[in-house]
Amino acid sequence: MSDTRFVPGPPAVLVLEDGARFTGRAYGAVGRTLGEVVFATGMTGYQETLTDPSYAGQIVIQTAPHIGNTGVNTEDRESARIWVAGYVVRDPSRVVSNFRAEGSLDDELARDGVVGISGIDTRAITRHIRSGGAMKAGIFSGEDAALPAAEQLDLVRRGVDMRGRNLSGDVSTGEPYRIPASGERIGTVAVLDLGVKKSTLTYLSERGFDVEVLPQSASADQVKALNPDALFFSNGPGDPAASDAHVELLRESLRAGVPYFGICFGNQLLGRALGFPTYKLPFGHRGINQPVLDKTTGRVEITSQNHGFAVDLPVEGVHDSPEGFGRAEVSHYSLNDNVVEGLRCLDIPAFSVQYHPESAAGPHDANHLFDRFRDLVIARRDETTSTGDQN
Numbered sequence: 001m002s003d004t005r006f007v008p009g010p011p012a013v014l015v016l017e018d019g020a021r022f023t024g025r026a027y028g029a030v031g032r033t034l035g036e037v038v039f040a041t042g043m044t045g046y047q048e049t050l051t052d053p054s055y056a057g058q059i060v061i062q063t064a065p066h067i068g069n070t071g072v073n074t075e076d077r078e079s080a081r082i083w084v085a086g087y088v089v090r091d092p093s094r095v096v097s098n099f100r101a102e103g104s105l106d107d108e109l110a111r112d113g114v115v116g117i118s119g120i121d122t123r124a125i126t127r128h129i130r131s132g133g134a135m136k137a138g139i140f141s142g143e144d145a146a147l148p149a150a151e152q153l154d155l156v157r158r159g160v161d162m163r164g165r166n167l168s169g170d171v172s173t174g175e176p177y178r179i180p181a182s183g184e185r186i187g188t189v190a191v192l193d194l195g196v197k198k199s200t201l202t203y204l205s206e207r208g209f210d211v212e213v214l215p216q217s218a219s220a221d222q223v224k225a226l227n228p229d230a231l232f233f234s235n236g237p238g239d240p241a242a243s244d245a246h247v248e249l250l251r252e253s254l255r256a257g258v259p260y261f262g263i264c265f266g267n268q269l270l271g272r273a274l275g276f277p278t279y280k281l282p283f284g285h286r287g288i289n290q291p292v293l294d295k296t297t298g299r300v301e302i303t304s305q306n307h308g309f310a311v312d313l314p315v316e317g318v319h320d321s322p323e324g325f326g327r328a329e330v331s332h333y334s335l336n337d338n339v340v341e342g343l344r345c346l347d348i349p350a351f352s353v354q355y356h357p358e359s360a361a362g363p364h365d366a367n368h369l370f371d372r373f374r375d376l377v378i379a380r381r382d383e384t385t386s387t388g389d390q391n
């Protein structure tokens with residue numbers, strides 16, 4: 001148990017684009033931050049949530065009231081830093097109490113310069129957003145808390161909209177790197193890092209892939225130079241409609257018959273590559289208790305999710321790809337609201353899910369999808385060996 005004690009910071013205010021104001025105390029860094037306000041319903045796993053790069057540009061409201069109890073540790077980080085644009089909590093733990101803790105969340109937020117606010121009725125704001133939709137917001141603390149309310153609101157309204165936003169360059173690795181297979185080696189997977197989480201790379205390596213991680217700016221030639229047995233696009237922040245270069249990169253690889261698996265942003269980009277549009281959800285899905293039906297097995301999985309956009313397709317039926325990639329179907333959908341949660345191509349070796357089979361945080365119901373990917377790659381390899389197809 002650490003003796004790090006949380007002392008509530010100076011007054012702070014959360015201002016929403018529609019004019020709503022909620023007062024509290026500074027938590028983490030003191031100052032000003034702007035972003036899109038969204039809520040996450042996970043009862044555990046705040047550290048994994050905060051270090052998920054998909055949250056870049058977003059002010060996250062945690063509906064679980066008590067946050068920070070177990071502090072922070074190196075092992076539970078999903079990336080090198082906290083990525084949320086701001087953090088809104090009800091009741092930060094006064095003490096850190098866990099044998100794995102290396103420090104407090106309050107200090108970690110401050111270290112990464114993340115402005116937060118505590119003492120907020122997070123459930124009330126969640127209900128507000130549930131009816132009003134995700135919107136722009138700002139947290140103002142310290143000197144910024146004293147700015148006139150009209151000025152604060154003006155700053156919030158002039159903030160950047162998540163629609164049309166490409167944030168991949170902010171979160172992706174600058175340089176390629178490699179993680180060797182830790183299981184029995186089956187081949188090489190090229191991973192386009194659009195904001196990848198550590199757990200995803202671990203799962204891929206454990207399934208026998210040498211994992212070649214590429215920056216989001218990678219060219220088709222860079223991918224080809226690796227002669228990969230498979231391609232993977234990660235989760236990531238931003239609007240999939242603003243990622244044309246990634247869509248083109250994916251199309252080129254799909255045309256060459258390279259097996260593909262995508263998670264979250266990688267699902268939206270598969271949808272776009274096939275020629276289907278994406279759209280913005282009213283308030284998104286963020287939490288670790290989201291029920292999804294896997295149509296291919298008839299099983300329900302309780303999944304970890306974090307998305308504000310989705311692929312626009314009817315969940316029933318088979319859909320012809322307007323881009324000439326054959327037939328595709330919705331393989332998974334949300335049992336809460338029928339939103340598309342997975343795609344499966346019937347004529348090319350490609351599939352993807354909108355949710356997070358790597359969990360972290362969340363239940364492990366969907367981990368088997370990494371096996372599905374490995375099996376797809378092995379099947380494709382056996383097929384090309386027997387037909388002499390060198391694609």
Ligand SMILES: NC(=O)CC[C@H](N)C(=O)O
Pocket residue numbers: 054234235236237238239240263264265266306307308309310
């Ligand atoms: N976790 C993700 O990959 C999120 C994808 C996308 N940025 C969305 O909000 O829908």
